[in-house]
Amino acid sequence: MTVHGHGSRPYDWVGDWSARRRSLSPDAVGLRDATTGEAFSYRELDERANATARLLAEHGVSKASPAAEPAPGPDQVGDAAVGGRVAVVSRNRPELVDLFFATGKTGGVLAPLSHRLAERELAELLDDVAPSLVVVEGAFDDDVAGALAHDACGYDGPVLGLGESRFDAFADAVPDDRSPFDGPDLGMDDAHMFLHTGGSTGTPKETVLTHGGIAWNSFNTITMWGLRPEDATPMVFPMFHTGGWNVLTLPLFHLGAEVVIAREFDAEQVLEIVDEDDATLLVAVPAVLRMMTEAEGWESADLSTLRFAKSGGGPCRQSVMEEWWSRGVDLSQGYGLTECGPNNFAMPEGWAREKADSVGVPGMHVDARVVDDDGEECEQGAVGELELASPHAADRYWRAPEESAATFGAREGDDHAYVSTGDLARVDDDGYVHIEGRKKEMFVxxxxxxxxxxxxxxxxxxxxxxxxxxxxxxxxxxxxxxxxxxxxxxxxxxxxxxxxxxxxxxxxxxxxxxxxxxxxxxxxxxxxxxxxxxxxxxxx
Missing domain, CATH: 3.30.300.30 (ANL, C-terminal domain)
Structure with a gap:
C-alpha cells in the first residue's frame, strides 16, 4: 500500500536532479569545496554524476539490481521499491554529491554511514544495508577494515577508496564517459536514500527515504523558509545525517543555489565562508552556533548577508540566541527528525522574541498534532506526544516491520498516517509548537x-x-x-x-x-x- 500518497507513476525527471538543474542553470556554482578550493558548476556536477552512474551500474547499484528488495509482505508499512545499495563512510566530500546524483540516475540507493561509529556498530550496519559496493575515505580505512572483518558483518564485496586509501581508488574506477546516462523508469515511491537513526536498543535503524519524500521536503523547505536561487550556505552537518542532505543541501540544489562543504568543522573557517562567500543561510546544532560566538573572528566577521540562521538537533540556550541576535542575525529554533522531513516548522514573519523557545508553526504541507497515550488529540496547551504527517515523511525502517508499524503506521480512524516522533510537545494559544522533552530516555x-x-x-x-x-x-x-x-x-x-x-x-x-x-x-x-x-x- 502507498502510505504517504507520493504516487508510483514513473516520470523522466524523477531522480535526475543534476540533469534538470544543469538544463536550467548550467554555469551556476552548485558546490564549493572549502578544503581544496575547488568549485563545481551544475554542468560539471551532472557530468560527474553521469560517469559515476556508469560505475554504479557496473556494480549493481541500480533499480534492476538482483540485490533489490523483494516485494514487502503484508506486515510491512510502506511499499518503496529498493534497488541495489552503495554504502559510504566519509566526511563531506564532492564524491558524496556525485553518488547522490548518480543513484538518482540509476535507481540505486545511497546509504551514507557514520564515520563516528565503533567497529561493531559499523559492521552491523554494513550487514543490514547489504550493499553492492562500499566506498570509504582513506581516513577511515582502518575502521572499515575492522568492521569488514567483524563477525557481525557478512559483506565481502568490492571496496573503493577516496583520497589516500589502501583500497582501490574510486577516482580510477569511475569511467571517462560523461555523456548523458540512460537510466530506468522511476516513480516517486522508489527508494533513493537510507539514512540511519538510532533504535530503542541503540542499534541503528536505516530509514528508507523515497524520491517523493526527498522532493516534498525540498518543496516544504523552499516554501516555508523562503529559499532563493541566489542563496549560499556553509554545510556544517555531516553527510551521513539527514541534516547534511535534507536541511539545506538538496533544497538549495533544487533551486540552483550554492552549498559549501569542508572535511572538518572549524568555527573560524565557517565565519570566513559567511563573510567572504556572502552566505545567506546557516543551520547548525546549538554547540556549533555557540562555538562560532566564541571564535576569535566572531566580532569582526561580517554577518550582514545572513537572512536567517536556525538551530536544530536539541534545545538552543537563550544566551546563544541573544548573542546571534545582537549581531543582527534572525536565529530561531527548528525541529525535525530523519523519519519525517526533517524540516517541519517555520517562524512566521515578524515573530516575537518571546516565542524563541518554540519551533514555530507547521510548514505549508505539514500537519502536526499533539496526542495523549491513547492517541487522542490533546487540548490546547496540554503536553503530549508530537505526531507529524506530510508527503515528505520517510517510507519505513529497512527490514524492521514492527518498528515501522509503531512509527509510521496509521492509527485506526486516521485518513493518513502520522509519524510518531517520541517527543513531547504542546501548542500555545498562537499555534506555536513547543518541544517539552523526550518521551523515552533517549537524549541528544x-x-x-x-x-x-x-x-x-x-x-x-x-x-x-x-x-x-x-x-x-x-x-x-x-x-x-x-x-x-x-x-x-x-x-x-x-x-x-x-x-x-x-x-x-x-x-x-x-x-x-x-x-x-x-x-x-x-x-x-x-x-x-x-x-x-x-x-x-x-x-x-
Whole structure:
C-alpha cells in the first residue's frame, strides 16, 4: 500500500536532479569545496554524476539490481521499491554529491554511514544495508577494515577508496564517459536514500527515504523558509545525517543555489565562508552556533548577508540566541527528525522574541498534532506526544516491520498516517509548537542520538559494574552528555570507563560523568526508577 500518497507513476525527471538543474542553470556554482578550493558548476556536477552512474551500474547499484528488495509482505508499512545499495563512510566530500546524483540516475540507493561509529556498530550496519559496493575515505580505512572483518558483518564485496586509501581508488574506477546516462523508469515511491537513526536498543535503524519524500521536503523547505536561487550556505552537518542532505543541501540544489562543504568543522573557517562567500543561510546544532560566538573572528566577521540562521538537533540556550541576535542575525529554533522531513516548522514573519523557545508553526504541507497515550488529540496547551504527517515523511525502517508499524503506521480512524516522533510537545494559544522533552530516555549529544540502554549494556560487562543507569546531564559544549550511575566497585574511574568503551561505542555515547550508589531506587518489583535516578543525579 502507498502510505504517504507520493504516487508510483514513473516520470523522466524523477531522480535526475543534476540533469534538470544543469538544463536550467548550467554555469551556476552548485558546490564549493572549502578544503581544496575547488568549485563545481551544475554542468560539471551532472557530468560527474553521469560517469559515476556508469560505475554504479557496473556494480549493481541500480533499480534492476538482483540485490533489490523483494516485494514487502503484508506486515510491512510502506511499499518503496529498493534497488541495489552503495554504502559510504566519509566526511563531506564532492564524491558524496556525485553518488547522490548518480543513484538518482540509476535507481540505486545511497546509504551514507557514520564515520563516528565503533567497529561493531559499523559492521552491523554494513550487514543490514547489504550493499553492492562500499566506498570509504582513506581516513577511515582502518575502521572499515575492522568492521569488514567483524563477525557481525557478512559483506565481502568490492571496496573503493577516496583520497589516500589502501583500497582501490574510486577516482580510477569511475569511467571517462560523461555523456548523458540512460537510466530506468522511476516513480516517486522508489527508494533513493537510507539514512540511519538510532533504535530503542541503540542499534541503528536505516530509514528508507523515497524520491517523493526527498522532493516534498525540498518543496516544504523552499516554501516555508523562503529559499532563493541566489542563496549560499556553509554545510556544517555531516553527510551521513539527514541534516547534511535534507536541511539545506538538496533544497538549495533544487533551486540552483550554492552549498559549501569542508572535511572538518572549524568555527573560524565557517565565519570566513559567511563573510567572504556572502552566505545567506546557516543551520547548525546549538554547540556549533555557540562555538562560532566564541571564535576569535566572531566580532569582526561580517554577518550582514545572513537572512536567517536556525538551530536544530536539541534545545538552543537563550544566551546563544541573544548573542546571534545582537549581531543582527534572525536565529530561531527548528525541529525535525530523519523519519519525517526533517524540516517541519517555520517562524512566521515578524515573530516575537518571546516565542524563541518554540519551533514555530507547521510548514505549508505539514500537519502536526499533539496526542495523549491513547492517541487522542490533546487540548490546547496540554503536553503530549508530537505526531507529524506530510508527503515528505520517510517510507519505513529497512527490514524492521514492527518498528515501522509503531512509527509510521496509521492509527485506526486516521485518513493518513502520522509519524510518531517520541517527543513531547504542546501548542500555545498562537499555534506555536513547543518541544517539552523526550518521551523515552533517549537524549541528544551534539546533534547525535544517544540511547542509554545501549551504553548500559556495554558498561554492565565491566567487572567492576554490578548495575548501571545512564542519564543525560547538561553540557555547555554538547548540550547534553551521559552520566553513568553505578552500583559497583568505586575504584572505577572515568578513564577506565572510556578505555573499556573504546571500540565498543561511538565516542559521543561514552559517559562523561560518573556517580556511585549503594543500590538503585525501584518503583516496583526489580524495576529501576529511572526518574528517581535522574532527579538525584541529573544536575551534572
Amino acid at each position: 549529544s551534539g546533534g547525535e542520538n544517544v540511547y542509554p540502554a545501549e551504553v548500559e549494556d556495554v558498561l554492565s560487562q565491566h567487572a567492576k559494574v554490578d548495575d548501571v543507569v545512564v542519564i543525560p546531564v547538561p553540557d555547555d559544549t554538547w548540550g547534553e552528555v551521559g552520566k553513568a550511575v553505578v552500583v559497583g566497585d568505586e575504584t572505577l574511574d572515568l578513564a577506565a570507563v572510556e578505555a573499556f568503551c573504546d571500540g565498543k561505542l561511538a565516542r559521543f555515547k561514552i559517559p562523561k560523568h560518573l556517580a556511585f550508589v549503594d543500590e538503585m531506587p525501584t518503583s516496583g518489583p526489580s524495576k529501576i526508577d529511572r526518574g528517581a535516578v535522574e532527579e538525584r543525579f541529573g544536575g551534572a
